[in-house]
Amino acid sequence: MENPTLTDARQTDRVENRTEDLHLDRVVASQPEIGPTPPDGGYGWLIVVSAVIYHITVPAVLTLYGLIILKAIREEGHEKEELLKIWDVDIALVPVIMVVIRLLLESWCRAIVKIFNMPRFMALAGLCLTVAGILLSSYSTDATTNDHIVNIFSGIFAGIGCALTGQQTEVIITHFFREKLTMAQRIVRMAPSVGNCLIPILVGYLCTVYTGDIVVMIYGAIVMQNCLFLASYTRPIYIEKVIRHTYNMLREAVEDEDEVIFSNQARVSNERQQSRQTNNSSINNEPLPSNAQEDDGTDVVVFKSNKNAKEIIDPVIQHRENINQARFSSDFTSMVEGGNTNRFSSDFGNSNRFSSNFGSLEIGDYERVTGYQELASIENDSQNPQPLYRETTVEAVQNNLVFAVEMTPGTARRTASMKKNFITITNMLLDVNFYLYALLHLCTTFSIMILGVVFPPLIWEQNPNMNIWSVSTLIAAAHGSALCFIMLCVVLPKSINEKARLCAAFCVAGAVGFYGITLSNSKSLLVVWCMLASFSTAASSILEQPLYNSTLNDFDTTATMTASNTVVAIFIMIWSLSFNYEYKTCFLTASVLQTVTACMFFALSFRRRR
Structure with a gap:
């Protein structure tokens, strides 16, 4: 039977050898990000x-x-x-x-x-x-x-x-x-x-x-x-090799990505132009397919992923485009008619659905607004904004801020460096x-x-x-x-x-x-x-x-x-x-x-x- 002391010594040697094998220099990596060992x-x-x-x-x-x-x-x-x-x-x-x-x-x-x-x-x-x-x-x-x-x-x-x-x-x-x-x-x-x-x-x-x-x-x-x-x-030569290899690897990766990005962009733009030309010719020359009438009205536009795919458009939208009306417009002043409280009617006529121009809308006329409640004006509250932090001393000036000016990134960096140096000197x-x-x-x-x-x-x-x-x-x-x-x-x-x-x-x-x-x-x-x-x-x-x-x-x-x-x-x-x-x-x-x-x-x- 083995001596317990010898067994403990062998286990200790194994642990020490295992610990020595955990050095980063003994790790084999495909790239030198860990750092090579000096010769x-x-x-x-x-x-x-x-x-x-x-x-x-x-x-x-x-x-x-x-x-x-x-x-x-x-x-x-x-x-x-x-x-x-x-x-x-x-x-x-x-x-x-x-x-x-x-x-x-x-x-x-x-x-x-x-x-x-x-x-x-x-x-x-x-x-x-x-x-x-x-x-x-x-x-x-x-x-x-x-x-x-x-x-x-x-x-x-x-x-x-x-x-x-x-x-x-x-x-x-x-x-x-x-x-x-x-x-x-x-x-x-x-x-x-x-x-x-x-x-x-x-x-x-x-x-x-x-x-x-x-x-x-x-x-x-x-x-x-x-x-x-x-x-x-x-x-050392190994440092030169690491710098040169890493630089070439990064440069090749950037060049490859640029080529792929630019080629994809060119290919996508060409495909879009071809699809637009194909859609225009198909809408003007070919009749509407029968299955277009059976689609749900909420599915306005449908694109297929196949090559030479055609755009299936709702008949109402197609009629509006044929009379040179865009589906999305930024001028909707004609949407608001005098005295009519229904802002969004189902009869489009010559009006558009979306608007960012409300110049003709009278803001002070609250009675004409229906369907939602107008928010109260906050102009009166914004005249005297309240500070986030106040001084807590008795003799402090009222409404005085603790931090009058926000700290810039450069100031924060210098302050952190000074604190680090102070801690270093103290230790x-x-x-x-x-x-x-x-x-x-x-x-x-x-x-x-x-x-x-x-x-x-x-x-x-x-x-x-x-x-x-x-x-x-x-x-x-x-x-x-x-x-x-x-x-x-x-x-x-x-x-x-x-x-x-x-x-x-x-x-x-x-x-x-x-x-x-x-x-x-x-x-x-x-x-x-x-x-x-x-x-x-x-x-x-x-x-x-x-x-x-x-x-x-x-x-x-x-x-x-x-x-x-x-x-x-x-x-x-x-x-x-x-x-x-x-x-x-x-x-x-x-x-x-x-x-x-x-x-x-x-x-x-x-x-x-x-």
Whole structure:
């Protein structure tokens, strides 16, 4: 006899398999109205490779400006005991403004990308704006140059370009993958760590050979080479086939219906003309059939469905038509005779049965009306119409309407949209997952910016005997060692049950790394602390996606992205412009943010799951 536990397990497996078979993608339909399944590979992997190369070069712009700031400080001269600050070199405005503009415009760029649906054009347009911002910043690479206008516009152009191309990349990947979408997204999010490992070596070598403006222009030319890869951004073939097939099917259906309608109309009109000619000739030339006298008098006109059918007409009607009197007329003034109260007599004479002209009828003569009762005049009541709704307050004006003007469809649509957005924002603000995502997003974005822009000059401040090449190699070694651990995040399961505690662990590692950078001057220890900080920021960035997906239970994507990005952008802008911080203070701030995020995630990991 079978074990009951095994039987229950088999039944559970059957139910799960049956549930998996209920996906819409497994339904076979003759028309693609349900929507085809993405190929999950093929040409989509070329899109992923192009996105990886783009994310290797463009996010590493932060490291580029960090090394350019270090080069400008070294060329100006620096005392050993002097503490460096973030605004000692004016070009530091470019990466800060770029990050803020990218955050503010990501939701708008995502909407534009979905509306226009031109992936290649949008990606290349964003790339051109990014390159324009980088090249424009080459005019203020010296420490003595304080051209704020040039740096602000450089940051704006670069931020717009990064937001546009980045959102186009995220959207187009979802068109090519579904089952392997998580894997593709994690590979793309891991690409900036590869860039942080390779780009410092390239920029460090260029800084030892060329001046700062030449280095920035060369890197702008390198970034421009992404146009060869972004040109591969195109809509999937199955979407093109669906659009083309559906359009052709609808066009053929409309054309066929038009032809049938027009041909039927022509055929019917021709048959009617032939039947009229046949009826006229038969009435004038042929005698009336004998069975016409036997038909009921109420059957005035009878049509047969046979071909060449003849019209059987009542003799009285035929006599009236022969003397050129129509069966239906609009002039019946002769029907009313003076003093005769019988309006509808059986003797037609020259009068007609139906009339719409009662000009000769005296309306005020009620005595001549028989057979029905005249309705009372409503003119007196219509002079002062009563409102449907009245105000119920004591001081309300008499006969005052609550709604003086009817709501137009456009106003109703805008009102409904405002109510929907208000409900969406309310649900979002009441959801704890939104605050967790916003906090993790703030911690990760701020840490990445500080680690890319401030870490190179901080290493040289703590070790003045190091040159730019040694600083760049130390940064590359730290990020390269962190990359070995970051690659493990790619093979994590799709749905991480303990996302909160896992994020808390990564944030603890990041807090230790950022705080350790401010304490030690040893090169080996700096590599270790930078490795922990780089691993923490990259892993948190990868885990942002499942946490972001979990916040979409009660509200949409646009509200989540817009609200969280606005919070992060406002914090970075206020923090960066409020005070001229020292480099160590920046890392202490990042360590505090990592600690707060870890505590919040760990505390909320014990809550009851929804």
